[in-house]
Amino acid sequence: MMKLLNLFITSSKPVVEILLITIVGFYLALDGVNLLGQDARKYLNNIVFYVFSPSLIGSRLADSVTYESLVKMWFMPVNVLLTFIIGSLLGWIVIVITKPPSHLRGLIVGCCAAGNLGNMPLIIVPAICKERGGPFGDPENCQKYGMGYVALSMAMGSVYIWTYVYNLMRVLNSPIETQPSIESNYDTCKVPLIPSKEEEDNQKAGRWDRIKRRIVSLSEKVNLRTIFAPSTIAAMIALVIGLITPLRKLIIGNGAPLGVLQDSVTLVGDGAIPAMTLIIGGNLLKGMRSSGMKKSTIVGVLVARYILLPISGVLIVRGAYKLDMIPSEPLYQFVLLIQYAVPPAMNLGTITQLFGAGESECSVIMLWTYALASVSLTAWPTFFMWLVA
Numbered sequence: 001m002m003k004l005l006n007l008f009i010t011s012s013k014p015v016v017e018i019l020l021i022t023i024v025g026f027y028l029a030l031d032g033v034n035l036l037g038q039d040a041r042k043y044l045n046n047i048v049f050y051v052f053s054p055s056l057i058g059s060r061l062a063d064s065v066t067y068e069s070l071v072k073m074w075f076m077p078v079n080v081l082l083t084f085i086i087g088s089l090l091g092w093i094v095i096v097i098t099k100p101p102s103h104l105r106g107l108i109v110g111c112c113a114a115g116n117l118g119n120m121p122l123i124i125v126p127a128i129c130k131e132r133g134g135p136f137g138d139p140e141n142c143q144k145y146g147m148g149y150v151a152l153s154m155a156m157g158s159v160y161i162w163t164y165v166y167n168l169m170r171v172l173n174s175p176i177e178t179q180p181s182i183e184s185n186y187d188t189c190k191v192p193l194i195p196s197k198e199e200e201d202n203q204k205a206g207r208w209d210r211i212k213r214r215i216v217s218l219s220e221k222v223n224l225r226t227i228f229a230p231s232t233i234a235a236m237i238a239l240v241i242g243l244i245t246p247l248r249k250l251i252i253g254n255g256a257p258l259g260v261l262q263d264s265v266t267l268v269g270d271g272a273i274p275a276m277t278l279i280i281g282g283n284l285l286k287g288m289r290s291s292g293m294k295k296s297t298i299v300g301v302l303v304a305r306y307i308l309l310p311i312s313g314v315l316i317v318r319g320a321y322k323l324d325m326i327p328s329e330p331l332y333q334f335v336l337l338i339q340y341a342v343p344p345a346m347n348l349g350t351i352t353q354l355f356g357a358g359e360s361e362c363s364v365i366m367l368w369t370y371a372l373a374s375v376s377l378t379a380w381p382t383f384f385m386w387l388v389a
Contacts (some may be wrong), residue, residue, distance in 0.1 A: 027281075059269045060154070062252060065148060065239065075320060075326045093304075103173060103358060106168065119277055121150045122154070146331055159232050287366055301369065349363070
């Protein structure tokens, strides 16, 4: 019982850190202060998107990932992808049950699919590693390897958000094509009982034209340019630097000739965590003032993210361990498990701004999911540490 209590206290400290910074962001967004109003949040969000997040991902990933560690962590990209796929399926179930307006379908699926694999694990894992007598051994080694796991997790999460989730939301938010008129349906029925060969060829050509139009329509809905979002590019560059030994020796490390580049990028990237958390606080105020979101939809998202998704994570990660697909290292398994228990990604707010639809509803969902994250990110990590220790 005492061990479980100690684990609970350990997991609660990073959550308190998040809450304190979130409260500051909430205060700065108040009308009387107005230092983090709607325009300020939009500009800060752009700075995070184009500068802070890529710098954070690039510096952490290049510093901690080598060929050997990447081979060891091969299951993590698969695991992150599974969180997105399972979450999107749960989101679709929420849509079927709660029947929200059509323009909110992409938002709901996105909130269930994309977890905050950025600042949440970056705060939780180091805070747990700092605890003396923690479940993951020596604090220094825990910090070193833990940040490597989190960096790869964050990079893969960014890639999947701007490829899989962005385009999924784009397709779901697109208006449904109008159905053909009654007259056109009637005209298509006026065909002879025995069509001629010319008519058969025309039908085949028309069918092929329809297939081509559908492919073109789908390709227009899927924005391939988002594959090369700033965070994705930063992850690719960091992997190249980390995996190519001459480049790594040139840039990474205390004695590296170009080590000042790594130090500069790290310095800029360190601003990502407080900036993103302040934006969370400011968006929570907006969520309190917004209305029109069905309670059943909010409850559905909460159940999907904080109950069903973590349970599926336990089954997948522990199953992979039993099948010898992942090593027995407790910290590595803990990071894999925590990927299933985090709240929705803050990048969803950026995506809704880009689409110009669902911004206020996104703030409402963020309000409730992040308000209850203090419970989820305390209870589930406590259970995960007990499970893997």
